[in-house]
């Protein structure tokens with residue numbers, strides 16, 4: 001039912017274990033009565049990724065080792081979907097970081113690892129699971145590393161469901177169905193034979209596989225089965241404010257307390273200065289004041305990775321509608337407090353409208369049709385000049401009421417910074 005029989009035969013080498021595992025997945029999907037319209041298979045790169053089009057369900061095929069991230073994203077966006085991953089041992093190595101973090105977060109994706117101990121598609125190179133001493137195209141004299149025990153690795157990362165099976169196991173479909181029925185992250189390490197490369201170089205048939213299991217003290221079957229809260233559902237429940245809400249997932253709500261006074265919507269603003277001038281923090285203060293007026297606010301910051309030197313720019317949009325595009329190509333107002341800031345915003349100044357506004361530190365050379373107000377830096381500290389400029393802006397342009405901005409400044413936790421800003425606001429109040 002879930003495999004399109006008309007597409008067969010599969011494109012694998014004769015005897016490749018992938019056939020048995022894919023047929024077991026097909027039977028498992030029937031056992032759990034998976035709704036094809038709500039089931040997504042994410043396949044990784046490798047021979048196993050060749051059969052997406054054989055399945056009558058949603059499929060996604062992306063970059064090598066990233067199948068875990070695509071699957072996690074799909075599950076986070078829609079926790080109601082059944083999402084499973086088909087990945088080889090090569091993909092588990094390349095995307096190992098993604099694998100252990102998906103397990104740690106307990107995102108409810110089901111990972112079936114087609115573990116044949118080498119990269120089959122690219123010619124039989126060793127992988128992270130190749131055994132010590134095993135021969136591959138890249139380890140012809142015997143592998144010097146010990147292979148990862150994928151099941152143990154994922155179990156240690158916190159996965160609540162972990163199992164190991166052989167591709168030959170008749171009840172493989174039962175274990176896959178168990179994994180699919182489990183709530184959270186599930187990992188199934190399926191040992192396989194690659195008849196083209198690994199098996200001939202190592203005489204690795206079923207008896208050798210079982211002997212290796214015993215030699216390494218490993219176990220087959222379900223190794224861990226626990227019930228832990230699944231991440232995407234917990235997140236969704238918390239966001240909705242329904243049962244299951246936690247302090248971690250509860251959204252921060254800023255209640256509307258003031259009426260905004262936007263002359264036009266949306267209002268686009270750029271603040272530009274240098275490191276240490278509190279440009280980004282102060283954009284946040286204005287943003288908070290706008291949120292207290294029930295507005296939507298976006299803030300896009302730009303500063304070099306050397307955060308204590310260079311420019312600092314914040315682009316803001318204040319709007320009564322949700323903001324979907326965060327760029328500010330043609331601002332309604334610009335505040336410029338340093339040469340470094342000016343260098344970053346110089347190109348937008350000529351395109352501003354005549355009725356728009358520039359508030360700039362005295363002495364800066366500007367070319368703009370906008371109205372320019374100069375601000376005397378000697379009257380303010382380096383850190384509070386931006387507060388004075390913002391105070392001036394909201395006095396000249398009725399964006400948010402003065403009380404809203406004053407309230408936000410009064411909420412600054414650091415007393416010294418709070419007082420410095422309140423003093424700057426006081427000076428600016430009497431200045432224009």
Ligand code: SF4
Nearest residue numbers: 013016047120194195
């Ligand atoms: S190369 Fe190996 S894994 Fe790929 S199809 Fe052939 S036998 Fe299977």
